[in-house]
Amino acid sequence: MGQLSIRGLRYCRCMKNSAQWVKADSACSILIILMGSLGDVARGLCLGTAIKRALPMSRLTWLVEPKCRELVEIHPSIDEVIVFDRPKGLPALITLYKALRRKQFDVTLDLQRHLKSGVFSFLSGARRRIGFHPRDAKELNWIFNSQYISYCGEAMPKWRHYLRFLGPLGIAVPKIPDFGFSETHLMDGLPKKVADLPGPFAVLVMGSAWESKNWIEEGYSQLIRDILTSGKMQVVMVGDKSQGRISDRLYRQFRHPYLVDYVGKTSLRELLGILQAAAVAVGPDSGPGHLAAALGTPYVALFGPTSARRTAPCGNEHLVIQVGVPCAPCYKRQCPEVRRECMRRIRPDRVRERLSEAVLGMGKRDFFG
Helix, strand or coil: CEEEEECCEEEEECCCCCCCCCCCCCCCEEEEECCCCHHHHHHHHHHHHHHHHHCCCCEEEEEECHHHHHHHHCCCCCCEEEECCHHHCHHHHHHHHHHHHHHCCCEEEECCCCHHHHHHHHHCCCCEEEECCCCCCCCCHHHHCCEECCCCCCCCCHHHHHHHHHHHHCCCCCCCCCCCCCCCCCHHHCCHHHHCCCCCEEEEECCCCCHHHCCCHHHHHHHHHHHHHHCCCEEEEECCHHHHHHHHHHHHHHCCCCEEECCCCCCHHHHHHHHHHCCEEEEECCHHHHHHHHHCCCEEEEECCCCHHHHCCCCCHHHCEECCCCCCCCCCCCCCCCCCHHHHCCCHHHHHHHHHHHHHHCCCCCCCC
16 A cells, blocks of 8 residues: 655555455444535435445444435435534534544545545544545545545546445445435325326426526427327426526416426425426436436436536436537536527427336336327
8 A cells, every 4th residue: 555745744545456455344433425416415325325235234424514414314324414514604614523523433435525525534533534536536635535546537427436435445336326215215295286196297307506507498398388288297397496487487388287386395305205206307417317316217317518428317328318519518507608509409309209218118108109
């Protein structure tokens, strides 16, 4: 195991095939740090499932921010959740430091790869602090960790990248990821208007945190018209408050009893229930898309400024729709060309065809035919 010295500090380098990787003790205490976006946390849950299956006596703690707390709390493999309430500033940091030091972790897995998570990894006090390879990390994150996984680059799907953290624990990477929700029933708390729908429904995710990822309103309008006209399926719109104006206009445009608008009106747990109950879902590269995939609901992902190779929902790669424009993927939150051609050129009829493929692939009859 090589040594690396930076600014007088010495850090342990753990290479991919190193024989000196040490298998974690079956009863060890493990901290997972992944506080980022809803999509990242959803994808990372497969790591928790794999660890608990291989080390059933281990204790798994997850450090997360408030927006993803409900998701981690209901996961069957996670024993405890620590919340970093970032908006509270310094008091939140002090509270977090005290909580971390009380736990006496054996291993910390830093899945965030930013400066903040690196500092929290160091503050955890664990002797084994495992993070991303320096070339995959950002903001000198790796300085705060004592080991790191091998270099992967941006071509590897994120969920596969997270599963690389199993290697240093002496755990084999599963051939098929398990996000842990196969035995979890989340539909008991469905919002009334959704629970009262008389038949199968499709979920339309109306946007994402990046404006550049969002599909055009005209596309959603035509897709809703096609679905409702078929008479075989209902539609539920979901999203956050920022997409409320679009969903409100669409709702008023159709005023159909089988079009339900829950944009900005659900808790995370209710959103999970809606996605689990849905026959299929569609929308941009977004957190709800990765939640749908984790819950086993097929998701037709509309890609533009980001890479489907890196972030397509797990198991739904064949359902991705992405048109060929020279500037994609640009990874810009706002389109410098204003028109968002990469999303504007996605045709509603193509989306409907892919929705049909999705439901047929699940062994269901074609509700869109």
